[in-house]
Amino acid sequence: MRVVLAASAALLIAPASASAHGVVGRADLPIPPSLFAAGAAAVLVLSFVALAALWSRPRLAKLPAKSLVLLPRWVDVTLGALGVALLAAVVVAGLWGAQGERENLAPTLVFIVFWVGVPVVSLVFGDVFRLLSPWRAIARATAWLAGKAVPGLLTAPHPYPWRLGRWPAAAGLFAFAVCELVWAPGREPDTLAVLALLYLGAQLAGMAIFGIEAWSRNGDAFGVWFTLVAALSPFKRREGSLHVRVPGSRLAREPSIPGTAAVLCVMIASTAFDSLRETELFASFGVTVQQLVVGAGTTHASGLALAMLAGLILTLIAVALTYLAAVCCMSETATKRRRRELVRAMAPTLVPIAAAYLVAHYFSLLAFSGQDAWRLASDPLGAGTDFFGTASAGIDYSVVSATALWYVQLGALLIGHVFGLVLGHDRALELHEGASAATRSQLVMLVLMVCFTVLGLSLLSEASA
Amino acid sequence: MISVLAHASHWLAQAIYLAPLVLLVGILVVTQVRDRRARRQPESAAMTNAGAPNSSEDRPVP
Numbered sequence: 091m092r093v094v095l096a097a098s099a100a101l102l103i104a105p106a107s108a109s110a111h112g113v114v115g116r117a118d119l120p121i122p123p124s125l126f127a128a129g130a131a132a133v134l135v136l137s138f139v140a141l142a143a144l145w146s147r148p149r150l151a152k153l154p155a156k157s158l159v160l161l162p163r164w165v166d167v168t169l170g171a172l173g174v175a176l177l178a179a180v181v182v183a184g185l186w187g188a189q190g191e192r193e194n195l196a197p198t199l200v201f202i203v204f205w206v207g208v209p210v211v212s213l214v215f216g217d218v219f220r221l222l223s224p225w226r227a228i229a230r231a232t233a234w235l236a237g238k239a240v241p242g243l244l245t246a247p248h249p250y251p252w253r254l255g256r257w258p259a260a261a262g263l264f265a266f267a268v269c270e271l272v273w274a275p276g277r278e279p280d281t282l283a284v285l286a287l288l289y290l291g292a293q294l295a296g297m298a299i300f301g302i303e304a305w306s307r308n309g310d311a312f313g314v315w316f317t318l319v320a321a322l323s324p325f326k327r328r329e330g331s332l333h334v335r336v337p338g339s340r341l342a343r344e345p346s347i348p349g350t351a352a353v354l355c356v357m358i359a360s361t362a363f364d365s366l367r368e369t370e371l372f373a374s375f376g377v378t379v380q381q382l383v384v385g386a387g388t389t390h391a392s393g394l395a396l397a398m399l400a401g402l403i404l405t406l407i408a409v410a411l412t413y414l415a416a417v418c419c420m421s422e423t424a425t426k427r428r429r430r431e432l433v434r435a436m437a438p439t440l441v442p443i444a445a446a447y448l449v450a451h452y453f454s455l456l457a458f459s460g461q462d463a464w465r466l467a468s469d470p471l472g473a474g475t476d477f478f479g480t481a482s483a484g485i486d487y488s489v490v491s492a493t494a495l496w497y498v499q500l501g502a503l504l505i506g507h508v509f510g511l512v513l514g515h516d517r518a519l520e521l522h523e524g525a526s527a528a529t530r531s532q533l534v535m536l537v538l539m540v541c542f543t544v545l546g547l548s549l550l551s552e553a554s555a
Numbered sequence: 556m557i558s559v560l561a562h563a564s565h566w567l568a569q570a571i572y573l574a575p576l577v578l579l580v581g582i583l584v585v586t587q588v589r590d591r592r593a594r595r596q597p598e599s600a601a602m603t604n605a606g607a608p609n610s611s612e613d614r615p616v617p
Contacts, residue, residue: 185583186590228575236571243568291576298572 109491126178127547130504130539137508138536141515146525150342150516155326155335156378169218170227176204177224177286179470184283188472192462194279195470200286201270202460208312209319213445216325216332219316220306225293226313229302232294247301250308255348259294260356261313264406267360271367272398274391276439314353318441319448322509340508341441346434354440355413358417359406361447372401412538413440417533420518435521439514439535444543446506450499450546457490503546507539 128460131311176199184196191197208219220226236243269276270286276285296305306313321340326333344350379397384390417432461483468481475481490498497530518528 181579181583185587231574232572232575238567243571245566245568287580289578290579291573294572296578298569403564410614 096331123547126500127544130500130507130547131545134507134511134536134539135506137511138515138532141512141532142525142529145515145519148342148516148519150186150336150339150513151520153336153339153342153375155328155333155339158325158332158334159329160331166221170223170230173222173224174227176222177290180286181283184279184286185471186471187279190253190281190472191277191279193472195463195466196279196282196445197277198283198459198463198466200551203463205266205270206310206448206456207460208316209448209454212316213322213449216323216327217317217320219313219320220327220518222308223306223313225290225297225310226302226306227299229294230288233302244300247304247491248299250300250304253348254308255313255350256308256353258309259311259314260349260352261351262309263315263356266311267356267363267402268399271360271364272395272402274319274395281549286361308347308349318350318353318438319445321438322442322445328422330377331526338442338513339515341438344438346431346437348434351413351433351437351440352410353428353443354437355410356406356446358440359409360402361444361451362409363402363405364451366405416534416538420531423488430469432521436514436517439510439517442506443510443539446502446509447546449502449506452503453498454490454495457495458485458487461485461489503543507543511535511539 180196180199183194183199187194187196208222211218233244269281275281283296291311293305296309299305300309307317321344322338324337326340349390367376370533376394376397379400380390380393383393383396388396389439414433417436418429420436421429421432462485464478464480465483468476468478468483470477511532514532515528518531519525522528
């Protein structure tokens with residue numbers, strides 16, 4: 091029964107496709123997309139069988155990392171200054187620039203370079219945002235200056251409450267999703283500038299109370315999400331030097347922190363909803379909600395925003411229930427406390443899935459609209475300037491073909507879900523007694539992964555058809 | 556509340572973290588006010604010129 095519940099919930103949240111940002115033509119595929127979906131499902135089942143047969147004890151957490159090079163301190167300072175400069179660019183362009191989304195640098199910088207570009211770079215090069223973070227850089231510079239001016243001025247911060255965990259980050263990511271997908275003024279340059287300043291204020295307050303590093307690791311929405319994605323990278327910065335490791339092995343050592351599952355559910359739900367809102371199913375739902383709200387005396391714009399908010403919240407509930415149902419199925423006889431521990435412990439298995447949806451959903455946006463950043467860098471305020479000689483640069487839509495885009499999306503979804511299976515299996519071996527119990531507990535995860543992959547691919551193929 | 560205020564010395568120094576934000580917002584507000592004033596000055600100058608009795612348009616034709 092639970093498997094059916096979980097699978098039906100998966101059906102609800104499945105459209106985590108790239109349809110919303112697909113801007114190129116029809117993909118020229120050698121075989122029908124349904125065969126790709128069947129092949130992907132077969133790969134997942136084979137991976138599960140291989141894991142069950144050949145992976146009988148936890149391995150990932152014990153894999154060592156090798157030191158490559160020592161990173162000098164100026165790298166911290168330079169990247170921190172770059173982050174602060176980019177934040178300043180968003181604020182100045184937002185407040186003083188033209189207010190059209192395509193004329194102003196702020197929306198492109200926030201929604202493409204920052205929101206999509208940073209996690210993609212983090213997937214390859216590791217946790218770059220830790221160094222780029224403007225709020226962390228400003229707080230560190232302030233602490234350093236205050237320490238120099240009045241030694242002993244700053245007292246030890248309060249210990250970060252363990253129960254609070256990453257919930258502030260989950261709330262922050264949800265608020266960002268509302269700005270991106272629901273609240274139309276949230277995409278306007280001047281609103282973005284004000285929101286960036288408000289977010290900076292909230293981060294500095296959090297760092298003042300709980301300390302810079304504790305807050306960055308738990309309370310900074312973007313810091314937490316980008317760090318989780320960076321755990322999939324082969325590179326890691328530790329104690330001032332760059333280390334190389336097996337990609338994803340860091341996730342096996344990820345501590346069980348409250349709110350981590352919430353962060354990842356918000357990320358999966360926001361990507362899924364971005365696709366879902368383009369479907370006819372949501373259109374009819376949206377119209378119904380809008381009519382109800384307008385009938386109660388609000389404007390059409392408010393009605394649409396409320397319909398979108400209801401859609402986002404329902405998608406988030408569906409994703410969260412799917413995850414909880416899957417975890418409950420893993421341990422049907424466990425106590426309530428044990429299940430809560432499992433919810434936290436299994437959360438890292440969602441990281442590759444959330445990262446896969448991010449790549450599949452936003453890749454075309456990054457590849458095409460991302461090019462617009464060069465034009466806007468030359469004319470950030472839309473005032474007719476040409477700082478770098480690129481103000482008249484256009485978007486080259488031939489840089490990635492529709493077929494290549496399809497393969498990138500297919501690859502991202504497949505690798506992400508296989509990675510999720512591997513991580514889930516490795517974690518289950520740590521949490522359960524015996525390899526067979528661990529494998530049995532992961533059967534429901536296999537069902538979910540197959541559902542996600544097949545439905546995701548079918549929607550991707552519809553988008554490129 | 557009283558307890559929080561009584562221990563103000565413990566946390567007040569931490570408010571220094573907000574100093575850069577206060578500084579930044581201050582700079583932004585000052586720049587905005589200056590911009591508005593600079594925009595208003597040419598407008599009022601133009602209005603003064605347009606309404607002046609000795610302007611060429613208002614001068615009576617002999």
